[in-house]
Amino acid sequence: MSRQACFAEALLDPQQPCPPGLTTWNGSDPARRFAVYRNNVIVSLVDALADTFAVTQELVGETFFRAMARLFASAHPPTSRFMAFYGEAFPDFIENFPPAAGVPYLADMARFEFLRVRAYHAADGVPVATAQIAAALADATVLPSLSLALHPSVGVLKSAAAVVSLWAAHQGAGDLSSVVPDTPETALVLRNGLDVEVMEIPLAAGVFVDALLQGAPLGVAVEAAGQVDGDFNPATPLGLLIQKGAVTALYSLRRTP
């Protein structure tokens, strides 16, 4: 094994001995000094996770969170030199982390917080002019085949827990004690200008937006949402997306002559 391979492995695994070939000017044990690097690496990764998953940390407390994050970081160090999206796999890790089973909504809170970070750094998008949308929506013959490109920041999380209410209560908005955690909520996350916004939407609206995100034309998206809610009306979620500047292009596959 190369010197750096050995060094890297020992950094991430505290059970491993200090790598060979290290010296100190005063003859003291280099293991104590190597521990500084070991600590720097793990603490920097745990700090990065704590930044991204702030409410997740509040839900279980700093001690529990940092112990869990430390295990994740040792097993899954970043694979990119660009750290903003470090922790994409953390929600799945939490989901399968037995000591966190007592907080069943913890993984979804982490998924929600990751969506917020993704939205914050997502590419900028220029909203389609309202007049253009109005014209397109007025033509009933092309409407079902109309596809909408959504702003790159748009994300949906369909959760069995009250993620949006819990998150809002942790921002000081709303009363935490009035939130019933196991109330299912669907979250819509997007960036409107420079601000990341989150809102709770009906499950059918979440299915509708998800279908649009996957490129489905309006007709298909409405049908998918209709399977969840027979009374689904696309006007509400569409209006919301338009109001938030989240529709960035319109395509029609079948053009009227």
Add this chain to the structure above:
Amino acid sequence: MTTVIDHLTINAGALPARSGLGLKPEHFRAILETRPDLGFFEIHAENYMVDGGPFPHYLSQIRRHYPLSIHGVGLSIGGEAALDEDHLDRLAAVLERYEPQSFSEHLAWSSHGEAFLNDLLPMPYDRATLSRVCDHIDRVQEKLQRRMLLENPATYVEFSASTLTETAFISEVIQRTGCGLLLDVNNVYVSCINHGRDPQACIDALPLAATGEIHLAGFARDTDAGGDELLIDSHGTPVAEAVWALYRYALRRVGPVATLIERDNNIPAFEVLLAEARNAESMLRTTTCAGAPA
């Protein structure tokens, strides 16, 4: 022709011999609203490798009013493996977009295999490492089409394989590649205390004529297994008095040069950082260069 020259002048222009601060997202708005009198801002290149949103938005605006230093933390110039060409591409894109007056990186490694370790790790100072580091710097300068500055590291261990001192190693890298020196005075102090060396002698032994920027930062105190002081390059406290003294010593040899106050942890109110930058600036203003010792 004039346009071409102007363009080159902007790109090639050095940082002013003034003090600067690291740019923090929590200060974006305040900087644009109050336009503090500062010589420059510095960013970590990797933080701005994002597609859109507030980071590029605010940096573009701030860049219109201030000179910029881009400091890389992820290139792994001391790595055993070849440079990550994708990362170099992303770096080139960031430099092209923001046209900084200076680009710098570390004499350290931070990646191995698939893993990015998010820390600046040490290496032995031997001939094989020297030749690899020079090859990597040559590649960076060729790709970016500009001279880079190389920062001297803060280290906690040394290697039995080393055959050169750190200062001799850095001198030879700079001589062979033509890169400049980012003189991190805090790192000189931290490494000298950690390895029983004399900080002033280390400053004197560095290739000071190549200095393009100075870094100042705070450290944390620890002890090693022998009970001797071990300083940690934490960037989480104000600049220590001993480091200010070493800075004044360095300035007398280097002359006035762009100086950054680095603070990455326990970030205080902007005014507190501004006061530290003003302190550096007053030292810069009263500097009379005695030149490097013969």
